[in-house]
Amino acid sequence: MANVQTLDPNASPLDYYGWELRRLREAAHLKQGQLGDIIFCTGSLIGQIETTKKVPTRDFSERVDAALGTDGLFSRLVGLVLRSQLPTWFQPYADMEAQATYISTYQAQVVYGLLQTEAYARALLAVGNPDKVDEMTAARLDRQRILHAANPPASWVVLSEAALLQEVGGPDVMRRQLTRLLEFRDHPWVQIQVLPFTAGQHTGMMGTFTLLRFEDDPDLFYVDSYDQGHMTANPHVIKERTVGYARLQATALSPEDSAALIARVMEERYGDQP
Structure with a gap:
């Protein structure tokens, strides 16, 4: 309880969320276990979120809003909390x-973050962040909400064939991940192409990069490295990378042939083995 009492709501979005949860729960004259019973979770989880030991999910936040009648407060806060992770x-x-x-992105080694399954993302993030894998996985999955928004971005994704063959999390995780990619075949705003090894040298040899375009703002080029990211609106860089990306798309398999390759790899490499 001492940890709860000394929580500083100004320290971070997660601290503020926990502080508000405790304040409003107590204002409703509910103990942690009582609130847990109402929203179908344990009182222990309520306590862990109130003391920032656990990061809340969007589903948890929606249920708390309904239980405490907080007019969407926690549903609004959780986006800031997850982004802060x-x-x-x-x-x-x-x-x-x-x-x-x-959004136009080339992925040289792994599946694009907005298209990852939870298990695939968790396996990737656990490599360098074993102590924060739950929080970082939740944050990554929350980013994917933009693909299901009322006005989603048009997204072009070129995946190196390496992303299909690099086993992440084991065969079952990979099979489910490739199944997820195939589910985007009929998505009106997402196009996936695979750049096969047979393409030889290409304009993405420098590695993964992403181009972002906006309605009223300059285009952005983004590339990340081990511990930092680099983003620029330099017109020369934008022009060079835009042309390079167009060449990648032209070199890659068509969306239909890409789906066929994904399905073949899924069955031959990650299917049920005798």
């Missing part, structure tokens, strides 16, 4: 990604 250097890009009208 992203690496500090990545947050400016995530803010711009959420505002983009067009």
